Amino acid sequence: MGAQTQDVNLTQAGLDHWAAAQPNGKTNGHTNGHAAQPLQLLDASKLTFQYADSTAREVPTEAEANAGLETICTDHMITCKWKAASGWEKPEMVPYGPLSLMPTASVLHYATECFEGLKAYRGFDGKLRLFRPDMNAKRMLMSTLRISLPGFEPKELEKLILALVAQDGPKWLPRSRPGSFLYLRPAMIGTQPQLGVQAPKEALLFITASFMPRLDLPQGGMRLHTNPEDMVRAWVGGFGYAKVGANYGPSLLATQEAKERGFGQILWLYGPEGYCTEAGASNFFMVWRAKESEGGKLQLITAPLDDRLILDGVTRRSVVQIAKERLADEIEVVERKYTIDEVLEADKEGRIVEAFAAGTAFFVCPVSWIHHRGQDVHIPMGKGEMGQYTSKIKNWVGDIMYGNEQHEWGVVVDELQQ
Numbered sequence: 001m002g003a004q005t006q007d008v009n010l011t012q013a014g015l016d017h018w019a020a021a022q023p024n025g026k027t028n029g030h031t032n033g034h035a036a037q038p039l040q041l042l043d044a045s046k047l048t049f050q051y052a053d054s055t056a057r058e059v060p061t062e063a064e065a066n067a068g069l070e071t072i073c074t075d076h077m078i079t080c081k082w083k084a085a086s087g088w089e090k091p092e093m094v095p096y097g098p099l100s101l102m103p104t105a106s107v108l109h110y111a112t113e114c115f116e117g118l119k120a121y122r123g124f125d126g127k128l129r130l131f132r133p134d135m136n137a138k139r140m141l142m143s144t145l146r147i148s149l150p151g152f153e154p155k156e157l158e159k160l161i162l163a164l165v166a167q168d169g170p171k172w173l174p175r176s177r178p179g180s181f182l183y184l185r186p187a188m189i190g191t192q193p194q195l196g197v198q199a200p201k202e203a204l205l206f207i208t209a210s211f212m213p214r215l216d217l218p219q220g221g222m223r224l225h226t227n228p229e230d231m232v233r234a235w236v237g238g239f240g241y242a243k244v245g246a247n248y249g250p251s252l253l254a255t256q257e258a259k260e261r262g263f264g265q266i267l268w269l270y271g272p273e274g275y276c277t278e279a280g281a282s283n284f285f286m287v288w289r290a291k292e293s294e295g296g297k298l299q300l301i302t303a304p305l306d307d308r309l310i311l312d313g314v315t316r317r318s319v320v321q322i323a324k325e326r327l328a329d330e331i332e333v334v335e336r337k338y339t340i341d342e343v344l345e346a347d348k349e350g351r352i353v354e355a356f357a358a359g360t361a362f363f364v365c366p367v368s369w370i371h372h373r374g375q376d377v378h379i380p381m382g383k384g385e386m387g388q389y390t391s392k393i394k395n396w397v398g399d400i401m402y403g404n405e406q407h408e409w410g411v412v413v414d415e416l417q418q
């Protein structure tokens with residue numbers, strides 16, 4: 001990269017523009033010669049309720065819920081419309097069901113979509129918790145602004161997520177099922193029904209709660225196949241760091257191909273150097289012993305955030321922090337670029353200790369095998385299902401999620417009824 005400074009930083013300019021249009025009688029900038037209207041902010045306290053008949057559907061078992069081809073959602077969802085001229089309308093809690101969109105809606109043509117993924121956990125102490133939802137809400141704002149969707153106060157999104165879980169949690173995540181979870185999916189789409197490549201002037205925020213299969217213990221560990229030579233998931237200057245739908249559709253071809261060959265996910269490499277970035281839609285970690293020439297220490301290594309290639313995972317951050325706090329005597333946590341050749345070399349020298357993928361969907365999932373262009377790296381899985389460090393980290397984070405450890409990362413939901 002050159003050392004020249006940019007004359008205009010468009011990303012920052014976009015964020016500043018949004019910030020300037022915030023509270024205290026700020027205007028929308030679309031005055032068209034008329035007096036400016038105050039813009040309505042996203043306001044969770046204005047949530048309206050239209051209840052579903054909660055006796056109409058029974059709660060399936062996890063196995064039943066995940067057996068079909070359709071994600072089973074709970075009784076309700078939250079929706080909220082936005083218009084450039086007036087801002088956010090009142091958020092609504094409504095029965096789960098189809099959305100109505102014009103075929104010319106922005107999202108259907110220009111991928112003006114972003115999303116979040118987090119879980120609600122039924123604790124072993126009977127309480128219902130979210131895990132660091134503030135981080136998801138902030139990341140969602142970053143994603144929306146990246147694709148010219150409207151901004152909002154992250155705290156308000158967090159309150160809406162909590163409201164949905166407070167409503168549907170008691171029935172759909174009953175106290176009789178400690179250790180289970182629901183998957184929460186906030187998303188935003190550009191809905192303005194006008195063709196033409198432009199920032200949408202209408203948008204819709206919605207939040208669903210649903211079942212999702214447990215993905216953290218695939219038989220024999222997760223197997224990774226490196227990406228085809230002619231594909232990358234993300235690139236410097238791109239949007240790999242944002243949870244925008246446009247990152248995922250184009251990755252499915254390689255993933256499907258890998259699955260047909262018996263692998264679970266793609267290990268996405270980047271650049272001619274083959275930097276290891278992410279495992280499917282999860283962050284990727286390895287435990288290895290550094291070369292003697294580099295100190296020979298045990299390291300937990302993962303790709304860095306600074307070049308904005310990878311998604312800044314909440315699970316990744318939590319793993320990094322907890323390993324720094326609780327494994328400091330044994331392991332050095334390293335966030336740096338590292339290549340597949342370094343992995344192959346470490347394997348030849350017997351320095352690989354463990355590997356795992358980390359994300360909300362896969363939680364902390366042991367990786368047992370990496371296939372890279374005719375070469376195979378078999379990774380130790382410890383005595384049982386996973387190695388000792390993977391296991392320790394997974395248990396520490398899991399204990400916070402399920403209330404075995406009281407921790408500020410576990411946010412207790414104030415449930416309604418039942």
Ligand SMILES: *Cc1c(COP(=O)(O)O)cnc(C)c1O
Binds near residue numbers: 117315
């Ligand atoms: C969502 C996601 C992750 C994991 O993020 P979490 O916040 O831990 O769920 C990692 N990589 C990609 C590409 C993702 O989309």
